[in-house]
Structures are given as structure tokens and as C-alpha cells.
Amino acid sequence: MDSPKVKQAIEFATKAHEGQKRASGEPFVTHPIAVAEILLNWGMDEDTIIAAILHDTVEDTERCLQDIKTQFGEQVAFLVDGVTKITHARSGMRDIDTYLPATKDNLLRLLIALGSDIRVLIIKLADRLHNLRTLDALPPDRQKKIAKETLEIFAPLADRLNMGQVRVEMADVAFSYVNPTRYKELKKMIEDHSKNAHKSLLKAERAVGQLLSNEKIKFTISGRLKSIYSLHKKLAKYHQNINEIYDLTALRIIVNDITDCYLTLGLIHSLYTPMGGRIKDYIAVPKQNGYQSLHTTVITKDKSIIEFQIRTHEMHEYAERGLAASFYYNEQKLTENYRTGKIQHLPTNLLWITELQDAAAKLRAGKKIDLNKLKIHLFSDKIFVYTPKGDIIDLPNGALPLDFAYRLHSEIGGTAIGVKINGKMSNLNKKLEQGDVVEILTSKKQTPKSSWFDKLFTSHARQKLRQQLGRAAAQIAHKPEPKTKIETKAETKAKSEAKKSRPKN
Numbered sequence: 001m002d003s004p005k006v007k008q009a010i011e012f013a014t015k016a017h018e019g020q021k022r023a024s025g026e027p028f029v030t031h032p033i034a035v036a037e038i039l040l041n042w043g044m045d046e047d048t049i050i051a052a053i054l055h056d057t058v059e060d061t062e063r064c065l066q067d068i069k070t071q072f073g074e075q076v077a078f079l080v081d082g083v084t085k086i087t088h089a090r091s092g093m094r095d096i097d098t099y100l101p102a103t104k105d106n107l108l109r110l111l112i113a114l115g116s117d118i119r120v121l122i123i124k125l126a127d128r129l130h131n132l133r134t135l136d137a138l139p140p141d142r143q144k145k146i147a148k149e150t151l152e153i154f155a156p157l158a159d160r161l162n163m164g165q166v167r168v169e170m171a172d173v174a175f176s177y178v179n180p181t182r183y184k185e186l187k188k189m190i191e192d193h194s195k196n197a198h199k200s201l202l203k204a205e206r207a208v209g210q211l212l213s214n215e216k217i218k219f220t221i222s223g224r225l226k227s228i229y230s231l232h233k234k235l236a237k238y239h240q241n242i243n244e245i246y247d248l249t250a251l252r253i254i255v256n257d258i259t260d261c262y263l264t265l266g267l268i269h270s271l272y273t274p275m276g277g278r279i280k281d282y283i284a285v286p287k288q289n290g291y292q293s294l295h296t297t298v299i300t301k302d303k304s305i306i307e308f309q310i311r312t313h314e315m316h317e318y319a320e321r322g323l324a325a326s327f328y329y330n331e332q333k334l335t336e337n338y339r340t341g342k343i344q345h346l347p348t349n350l351l352w353i354t355e356l357q358d359a360a361a362k363l364r365a366g367k368k369i370d371l372n373k374l375k376i377h378l379f380s381d382k383i384f385v386y387t388p389k390g391d392i393i394d395l396p397n398g399a400l401p402l403d404f405a406y407r408l409h410s411e412i413g414g415t416a417i418g419v420k421i422n423g424k425m426s427n428l429n430k431k432l433e434q435g436d437v438v439e440i441l442t443s444k445k446q447t448p449k450s451s452w453f454d455k456l457f458t459s460h461a462r463q464k465l466r467q468q469l470g471r472a473a474a475q476i477a478h479k480p481e482p483k484t485k486i487e488t489k490a491e492t493k494a495k496s497e498a499k500k501s502r503p504k505n
């Protein structure tokens with residue numbers, strides 16, 4: 001952080017943000033500097049570090065992109081512009097419209113527009129990470145909103161880039177705000193379990209270590225705890241039965257090469273009985289995000305169940321740091337490509353990033369591409385739609401306008417009379433599509449109808465409607481008089497809260 005250019009950037013940002021404070025009361029400039037430090041730890045290059053220091057200046061201060069271009073060059077200016085756009089997904093969209101072919105998938109469009117430099121996404125992840133680390137200074141409603149958005153968009157994005165460490169920290173911190181009670185419960189569950197399992201893990205660690213040493217295999221072995229949010233998700237899949245979760249704790253063995261990985265697996269199976277169906281070869285068949293390892297769950301002689309994860313140093317590096325690690329390694333190999341943000345030699349399953357970059361480069365050169373041929377599926381089971389103000393709302397694929405309405409606020413759902421999709425009147429049976437801009441029309445005279453169950457896809461919306469119908473029935477039973485619904489103060493407030501725009505980072 002002490003090159004002249006970085007110093008110059010810190011000065012520039014300090015002046016630009018002069019007088020601005022964070023919610024914590026600290027000078028605002030502490031935020032971009034902290035983001036830059038995170039990126040430095042991830043091994044990112046100088047342009048990225050500088051762009052991080054400047055990332056909020058265009059949006060929040062008098063400085064403009066041209067100032068940055070003049071002082072710090074085109075690359076840095078491009079990165080800062082990208083981060084600003086991704087913050088305003090929708091307003092960025094309008095800009096993109098001018099040179100991108102039409103497709104429904106706005107997220108894809110956005111990524112392509114930024115895609116010629118994937119470092120933009122990495123800066124955005126670091127920005128979000130720091131905002132999460134300092135989330136306690138914000139009022140509770142903002143905390144919840146940012147935390148929720150993190151679980152829905154940023155943690156999956158980190159996962160898609162195979163940045164395991166970032167994903168785990170983001171998801172766990174965010175989850176502790178979204179559902180503090182459950183978070184504490186699960187944390188205790190994992191701690192208790194690891195205390196109980198400690199002895200048998202230690203025993204297995206020694207036994208396996210001895211065996212590997214006998215075979216002259218170089219290795220390191222360590223325990224790893226499951227992250228809280230991934231336990232939460234897994235428990236939901238296994239009907240909350242903790243006894244079906246075998247990887248609360250695991251032993252991770254890191255060896256020098258792939259041959260040693262398979263040798264180690266064989267040795268472990270010669271010592272303990274592997275559980276059927278629990279041997280996973282993510283080396284031969286990596287996960288979608290490029291993750292590689294061998295996993296096996298075994299039963300030891302004293303009947304405890306232990307998961308082993310076996311991988312090489314390189315695989316470990318990718319699993320923890322993902323895309324950022326690719327940048328780091330490419331710096332050594334391919335200085336020129338690296339400087340222009342173009343990465344090569346990615347693990348095969350991160351090749352979609354290269355594809356994204358190629359597409360972006362073609363577009364910039366004025367060539368035509370067929371977006372539908374790109375095989376980039378960031379979130380296959382989800383669609384992202386927008387409020388007219390540009391807030392991103394994620395819904396399961398198949399969702400209908402009323403699902404969207406109930407998602408914004410149950411009051412909006414309950415008083416919906418129609419919907420505009422992409423500015424045109426549409427109907428409530430119309431399936432929403434990726435990138436739609438959805439506006440719900442409401443009327444104070446409208447009341448929730450039981451016939452609406454046919455127009456709902458999500459269980460969340462169904463549950464809200466059921467509550468409303470129950471309440472309405474109770475009201476009629478008790479006092480049949482006032483038919484028009486009078487909004488309480490709390491409801492008006494909640495409604496206006498729901499309408500408020502995106503969080504500012």
C-alpha cells in the first residue's frame with residue numbers, strides 16, 4: 001500500500017470524502033481504504049487496489065470519472081465506473097442498453113458489460129464484505145436488508161467464483177443478522193458437536209498421519225468446522241435431522257499431487273470402512289465452480305463417523321480464494337494479459353469467465369454475438385426482477401406477479417389490482433421472466449381473495465395470503481361494520497419502508 005500511485009489515490013479519496021462520515025461516526029475514507037486492504041490480502045494487482053480506494057468517489061462526491069482517468073489512467077477509471085454501475089444495477093442497465101443486444105437476462109447483460117474486467121466483481125465482493133463487517137453501526141432495517149441481499153446475491157456469487165473463504169464469511173455474518181436466534185442455536189450445535197467429536201478426530205488424525213508417513217507421503221492434516229449457514233441449508237434439506245449430517249466436522253488432508261490424493265484415499269479406506277454412496281471424486285468431476293477434492297465419509301473402529309477431504313495445495317488455494325487466486329498466479333505467468341484484466345489458464349470450470357470476457361471484448365469492438373449461446377448460468381433456479389426504482393428482487397423460477405407483490409410487502413400483495421411488466425399492462429397470471437421490471441398497481445378498496453392461490457407460486461406468498469384471509473374472516477365475525485380497510489400507522493410506515501430504494505454502499 002505504499003507505492004506512490006496508491007498514496008496519491010489515498011490522498012485523492014481523503015480529500016474527496018472530506019467531511020463525510022460512516023454510520024459508525026468514522027471518517028468515510030476508512031471504508032474504501034479497508035476495501036483496498038481486503039483486496040491486497042487477496043493478492044490483487046495495483047490497479048484494482050487503486051480502483052477500490054476510489055470506488056465511492058464518483059458516486060458520492062464531486063469528483064467525476066474524467067478526473068480519475070486523467071490522474072490514474074483508463075484502467076482504473078474503467079474499474080471505478082464498473083463498480084459504480086453494479087451498485088446501481090438498473091441505472092447501469094440503461095447505459096448498457098445502448099450497445100448490448102436485447103436479452104431478458106439483465107444480470108447476464110450487466111455481467112457482460114462489466115465482464116471485460118472481472119476485477120469489478122471482485123472489488124464489489126470486497127466492498128460488500130467490509131460493509132458486512134461494519135454492519136452493526138446501521139439501523140436494524142438496513143442491516144436486515146443488506147444481510148438478506150448478501151445471502152441472495154453476493155454469497156452465491158462468491159461461491160460461483162469458488163471464493164470459499166469469502167462465501168463462508170459473507171454467509172455467516174449475513175445470516176447472523178437475518179436470523180440471530182437460529183444463528184446462535186446452530187453455532188452452539190456445531191461447537192457442542194466438535195467438542196464431542198474432538199477425541200475421535202484426534203485419534204483418526206494420528207492413525208491416518210502414521211499411515212501416510214509410513215508410505216512417505218508428504219501431507220498436512222487439520223480439522224475443519226462446517227460453516228453455520230451451510231449447516232442451516234443442509235438441515236433444511238434433511239428435515240432438520242442433525243443425525244443425518246456427517247460433515248459437521250471433517251479432517252482435511254493436503255498433499256503434493258493428484259496421485260497422492262488417490263493413494264491417501266486408498267489408505268484411509270484400508271484403515272476404516274467407507275460409507276456407501278459417500279465417496280465423492282470432485283477431482284475427476286469438479287463442481288460447477290471448479291472446486292476439486294476427494295471426499296469420503298468413514299466409520300472408525302470406535303464407531304464414530306468422520307468425513308475426510310483430500311486435495312492438493314493448488315486445489316486448496318482455489319477452494320479458498322477461487323478467482324482471486326487465478327489472478328495471483330496469472331500475475332506471475334502472464335503479466336500482459338493480467339494487466340488488461342484478461343485471465344488465462346483458469347480451472348476448466350471457471351472458463352465461463354473467459355467466455356464472458358471474450359463476449360465483452362467482441363461487443364466493445366462492435367461485433368455481434370449471440371447471447372443465448374453463452375453458457376453462463378450464475379443462478380439456475382432463480383430469476384432476478386426489478387422494481388421500477390431498480391431494486392433487485394430474486395424469486396424462484398416460475399414466480400408470478402403476486403409473488404413479487406407479497407415479497408415487497410404483504411400489504412402491497414393484499415391490495416394488488418394489476419401489474420405492469422416492463423412498462424406495459426400485463427396480467428397477474430403472467431410468469432415473470434429474468435430481468436423484468438415489475439410494477440404492482442394497488443387500490444385501497446382491494447381485499448385479498450381466496451381465488452388468488454391459483455396466482456401464487458411461492459410458499460411465502462401463500463402463507464401471507466392465508467394469514468390475511470384468516471384475519472379478514474375474524475374481522476367479519478367480530479365486527480361486520482367497517483368494510484373499507486383503514487391503514488394503521490405501522491402499516492403505512494412498513495409500506496413506505498418497503499418502497500424505499502436500495503441500500504447505499
Ligand code: MN
Pocket residue numbers: 031055056127505
Ligand atoms: Mn463502498
